[in-house]
Amino acid sequence: MVDEQNIYEVALTKLPGVGSQLIRVLVSYCGSPRGVFEATPGKLLKIPGLGNTRVRGLLDGAKGALLEAEQILKQAEELDVQPLFYTSAKYPDRLKQIADAPVLLYYRGNANLNQKRIISIVGTRQVTSYGQTVTERIVDELKQFSVMVVSGLAYGVDIIAHRAALQAGIPTIGVMASGLDIVYPAAHRKYAERMLTQGGLLTENVFGTKPDAPRFPARNRIIAGMSDCTIVIEAALKSGTLITADIAHSYDKEVLAVPGNITSPVSEGTNYLIKSHKAAAYTTAQDLVELLNWDLEDEAAARAKTNSPSFDASEFNPDELKVLQVLQQSKEEQMDNLSWKAQVPVSLLASVLLNLEFRGIVRALPGKRFRLLT
Structure with a gap:
C-alpha cells in the first residue's frame, strides 16, 4: 500500500x-x-x-x-523500491549534511546507508591490469574493517570494486545516473541484481530516466557525499573521476589516490591529486586507517565496552536510549553533534538531556557539551 x-x-x-x-x-x-x-x-x-x-x-x-x-x-x-526523503531516518546522514544533496532518493537493497564506515572507490573506465589488481587488493584489505563500498556501476574500476566487494562478502552500493529500472551499462545487470541482496542500488532519478551525460557529475556528488573517504585508483587528468575527487574535496571529505606509473595516461590524474595535495597517497590499508582515525576509534570503543556502565533499557524512553548509546561511545559530545548522531531533533534533545541530568546520568558542560557520568 x-x-x-x-x-x-x-x-x-x-x-x-x-x-x-x-x-x-x-x-x-x-x-x-x-x-x-x-x-x-x-x-x-x-x-x-x-x-x-x-x-x-x-x-x-x-x-x-x-x-x-x-x-x-x-x-x-x-519493484520493491524505497523512496527516501531527506527527513527519513534511512536517508544517508553523511549526504544530508551537504548543501546540494538531493531531497529525495530512490533505493532498492538491504544495506544500511548509515553504516559506520563507508568508502567510495572510483576510477577510469580504461582500467589497466595494475588498476584492476590494486582495486581488488584494496577491497580485500578493507574487509577486516566492516566497511561498505560505494561506486558508480560503470565499466572499469567501478565494476571491479563492486565485483570484489561481492566476492569478499562486503556490502556494496551502486549509485546510478538513471532510474532504478534502467541498469546502465546493461552488461552489469547480473552484478546489480546480486547487489540487491548484498548492498543495493541508489539514485535520485525517477523511473524511466535515461543516463544522459549531465546526470553523471550529479551522480558523482552522491558517491562523494555519502562516503567517509573517496579512493581514486586510476584517472586521466580530464575525467569524471577527477570531478568526483574535486567534489569530495569541496565537501571537506578525505581523498586518497593510488600512485601510478608516470608513463601511464590513467595515472596522470592520481599522481596530480597527490602532487597538488588534493589527496593523500594510498599504499596500504593503514594509510586509510590512520587518515580516518579508525585505529583510535576501535581503541576507544574497546575501552568504552569495558568501562561503560550498563543501562536497563526499560528505564529509558527510545530517545533517551539513542542519546545514551552515542555518549557511551564518545563519552562527551557537543549538543548539535549529539543531535545528529542520535537522530534526535535539537528541540527535543534539550528536554531529554535535562531529564538525564536530573537523574545523575549526564552532566552539562560549557559550550553546550554533555558528558556521560560513569
Missing part, C-alpha cells in the same frame, strides 16, 4: 520550478511535505523567495504533482 506521506514527499519534487533548496525551505516553513500542499496562498506568500507568480505556479501544479507521485509510488511498490 502506498504511504500517504510518501505521496506528498515525491510530489514536492514534481512541482514545476521547485528545486531542492526551495523544497527544504517550504517544508521548514510549513512543517511537513503535506503542510506545503495544504498551505493557503497567504501563508505561502510569507515564505522568503516566493512571490505571486511562483505561488500561483505551485498551487496550479499541485494536483498534477500529486497524481504523478501516486503513479511513481505504485511503480516503486511493484
Whole structure:
C-alpha cells in the first residue's frame, strides 16, 4: 500500500520550478511535505523567495504533482523500491549534511546507508591490469574493517570494486545516473541484481530516466557525499573521476589516490591529486586507517565496552536510549553533534538531556557539551 506521506514527499519534487533548496525551505516553513500542499496562498506568500507568480505556479501544479507521485509510488511498490526523503531516518546522514544533496532518493537493497564506515572507490573506465589488481587488493584489505563500498556501476574500476566487494562478502552500493529500472551499462545487470541482496542500488532519478551525460557529475556528488573517504585508483587528468575527487574535496571529505606509473595516461590524474595535495597517497590499508582515525576509534570503543556502565533499557524512553548509546561511545559530545548522531531533533534533545541530568546520568558542560557520568 502506498504511504500517504510518501505521496506528498515525491510530489514536492514534481512541482514545476521547485528545486531542492526551495523544497527544504517550504517544508521548514510549513512543517511537513503535506503542510506545503495544504498551505493557503497567504501563508505561502510569507515564505522568503516566493512571490505571486511562483505561488500561483505551485498551487496550479499541485494536483498534477500529486497524481504523478501516486503513479511513481505504485511503480516503486511493484519493484520493491524505497523512496527516501531527506527527513527519513534511512536517508544517508553523511549526504544530508551537504548543501546540494538531493531531497529525495530512490533505493532498492538491504544495506544500511548509515553504516559506520563507508568508502567510495572510483576510477577510469580504461582500467589497466595494475588498476584492476590494486582495486581488488584494496577491497580485500578493507574487509577486516566492516566497511561498505560505494561506486558508480560503470565499466572499469567501478565494476571491479563492486565485483570484489561481492566476492569478499562486503556490502556494496551502486549509485546510478538513471532510474532504478534502467541498469546502465546493461552488461552489469547480473552484478546489480546480486547487489540487491548484498548492498543495493541508489539514485535520485525517477523511473524511466535515461543516463544522459549531465546526470553523471550529479551522480558523482552522491558517491562523494555519502562516503567517509573517496579512493581514486586510476584517472586521466580530464575525467569524471577527477570531478568526483574535486567534489569530495569541496565537501571537506578525505581523498586518497593510488600512485601510478608516470608513463601511464590513467595515472596522470592520481599522481596530480597527490602532487597538488588534493589527496593523500594510498599504499596500504593503514594509510586509510590512520587518515580516518579508525585505529583510535576501535581503541576507544574497546575501552568504552569495558568501562561503560550498563543501562536497563526499560528505564529509558527510545530517545533517551539513542542519546545514551552515542555518549557511551564518545563519552562527551557537543549538543548539535549529539543531535545528529542520535537522530534526535535539537528541540527535543534539550528536554531529554535535562531529564538525564536530573537523574545523575549526564552532566552539562560549557559550550553546550554533555558528558556521560560513569
